[in-house]
Amino acid sequence: QQNELNSFLWTIKRDPPSYFFGTIHVPYTRVWDFIPENSKKAFQQSHIVYFELDLTDPYTISALTSCQLLPQGENLQDVLPRDIYRRLKRHLEYVKLMMPSWMTPDQRGKGLYADYLFNAIAGNWERKRPVWVMLMVNSLTEVDIKSRGVPVLDLFLAQEAERLRKQTGAVEKVEEQCHPLNGLNFSQV
Numbered sequence: 001q002q003n004e005l006n007s008f009l010w011t012i013k014r015d016p017p018s019y020f021f022g023t024i025h026v027p028y029t030r031v032w033d034f035i036p037e038n039s040k041k042a043f044q045q046s047h048i049v050y051f052e053l054d055l056t057d058p059y060t061i062s063a064l065t066s067c068q069l070l071p072q073g074e075n076l077q078d079v080l081p082r083d084i085y086r087r088l089k090r091h092l093e094y095v096k097l098m099m100p101s102w103m104t105p106d107q108r109g110k111g112l113y114a115d116y117l118f119n120a121i122a123g124n125w126e127r128k129r130p131v132w133v134m135l136m137v138n139s140l141t142e143v144d145i146k147s148r149g150v151p152v153l154d155l156f157l158a159q160e161a162e163r164l165r166k167q168t169g170a171v172e173k174v175e176e177q178c179h180p181l182n183g184l185n186f187s188q189v
Contacts, residue, residue, distance in 0.1 A: 009039040019046070027147040028156035049161045053177065054170040056158050067178035068132040069124075076126045076133060079186070088133065092122055095140045102145040110149060117148055131181050131189045 012018040019042045024031060043049070054060050070079065077085050100114040107117075121140060125133055151159060161168050 009036075009042060011042075023052075023153045023157070025152050025154065027150035028153040029150050030147070031153060032156075043157065043160075044164075046166060048167040048169070049157070050169045050171050051154055051158055052170065052172055053154075053174065054158070054168065055152075055155045056162060056168075057170075060170070060174055063174035064178070067174060067182065068128045070127055070129055074127075076128065076130070080130060088137070091137065092125065092140075095122070098142075099145060102142045104146050107146075107149055112149055117145070121148075129182055130186065131184050134189055 008022040010020040012020065021039055021042070053064075070076065076088075080088070096114075096118050099118050103112065103114055103117070122136060125136065128136070158168060
């Protein structure tokens with residue numbers, strides 16, 4: 001029952017009330033039907049919505065991309081053990097080969113091509129820091145590829161907030177997300 005679901009919604013009792021809603025970085029279609037009505041209603045009634053990051057801001061996307069890169073002049077081949085680098089390269093070649101069969105007819109109908117999608121996800125992988133390559137590889141599965149083109153929950157809510165002309169903002173800066181991940185040493189990654 002919708003009313004029995006855990007809402008991941010916390011209410012801050014004030015006038016008017018404020019809400020804190022926990023999201024997950026997955027295509028919204030995977031979770032939307034399981035978000036209780038009280039959470040959807042709180043979103044609809046809100047006038048101001050803050051997100052973890054502003055995923056609708058081109059600067060945010062650009063800064064996220066930049067923070068993933070190794071220092072100038074370094075390549076992944078320089079920092080990974082040779083055997084891991086070779087396995088990674090072979091795996092990405094396999095993914096690139098398989099990607100056309102993983103895509104849905106709906107994705108093709110929207111003009112998405114496997115090569116474009118692969119480059120959008122894995123392009124410039126040899127310049128990325130190991131932690132970001134690990135996250136990228138984890139998202140290169142058939143299930144994840146089939147859901148590409150569907151916004152993650154945070155982005156979907158941000159787009160809805162813009163469509164509904166709500167005031168939006170972000171509680172974190174890109175650097176606050178990047179620096180902790182980039183600070184992990186190789187053995188932690």
